Amino acid sequence: MTRVAVVGGGASGLIAAVRAAQMGADVTVYERGERVGKKILSTGNGRCNLTNINADVSHYHGQNPKFMMSALSRFSVGDTLEFFGDLGLLTKTEDEGRVYPRCGQASAVLDVLRMALERFGINVVCGFEVKDVRKNKGGFLIEAYDGSIEYADRVILAAGGRAAPSLGSNGSGYEIAKRLGHTITPLAPALVQIKTNTAIVKSLKGLKIDARLTIESGGQAVANDKGEALFTDYGISGIPAFQLSRYAKKGADAVLDLTPEYTREELKAMLEVRKYNGSSLEAYFTGMFQKRVGHAVLKTCGLLPLSRSAASLSSEEILSLAATIKAWRFPIEGTLSWNNAQITSGGVSTKEVLPPTMESKLVRGLYITGELLDIDGDCGGYNLQWAWSSGYTAGEAAAE
């Protein structure tokens, strides 16, 4: 019987373990935490957005995003839903193709995986922090930080990235991969909040607004996304900020269009008409924006005091308001760091891994999965789908 060791009991490691055991391997999961799957419990704000029915290569990033296509076709979104369905998980699909457990609890995903670990007789060793994996007489030696040594015929390295270390993965997988000869592409926190100049955002803290967010660098639009932006005391959060955080470098600008559904001309016409609502600037945006947003727009345009009559706004002032509403500019200071990031961009170079099996090209019998690889997905269930696809593919190949 092939002995398969899985380093890391997260999403990709657990599915790899289940698949390898289903294929008849003798599987042991080594997990540094006190229990497996801690991060799964925090995903999707506790609801676990476990996949997205729109998953395809366009939602993935890395030096070669196409690397992920093979595993995704080997274990597709449909296969994922069937796999979890067979384990007893009912799911529902929400906006933009996001899939969640029907019961609304992330714990359901972990629980069905844990039940499968038991059913397939998988050994789970928690509190075992792997320090090193070395080739040993046709197999592998797995050494923990406390000095204990275990052996296996094949190893699946599923130790995750560097993001959210409090949930388990602290980046130690990169060191193990490096010592085995692998190259690590530059690592950066991704799917993380954007830090901006705080002069305006601080006054808007806690407010959410439907907007289009564009990142501009050197006067050029680099990327944009539409959705609910959330103002915070350090900058901008919410899904569009997460999606674009990979482009949020110091020196670039976060540009918000507060009315993406209207052209600048349409907006200008609306603003002209509002002048005659018989109000002061204080109430000029009532019915259009939340009060604090309206006041901050006026302040940005230097249109004070709020007691001034709206009817006195000149055409130039209306133009300036329209320009700010369509392109409200916040100089970027960077992003929040690893503790706040959902995932890591960069990782083990995919040039050194075989796409159909996840096996290392440098060390035969070693398989690498999930966030540890230089593949990361958009927000919306794409990262867990990558964990499932790469983990399942590796588990199957390692057991063969």
Ligand SMILES: Cc1cc2nc3c(=O)[nH]c(=O)nc-3n(C[C@H](O)[C@H](O)[C@H](O)COP(=O)(O)OP(=O)(O)OC[C@H]3O[C@@H](n4cnc5c(N)ncnc54)[C@H](O)[C@@H]3O)c2cc1C
């Ligand atoms: C707050 C938060 C919310 C998220 N929400 C979503 C979501 O809703 N949808 C989505 O698609 N993605 C989401 N993600 C991303 C997703 O959780 C990850 O992409 C995915 O878990 C990666 O799976 P993995 O198996 O590669 O790594 P992980 O799930 O991080 O698992 C790695 C495991 O390895 C263990 N480990 C690490 N080093 C060692 C070692 N040396 N020895 C032994 N064990 C080790 C860790 O303790 C951990 O249990 C979220 C992430 C965070 C942080």
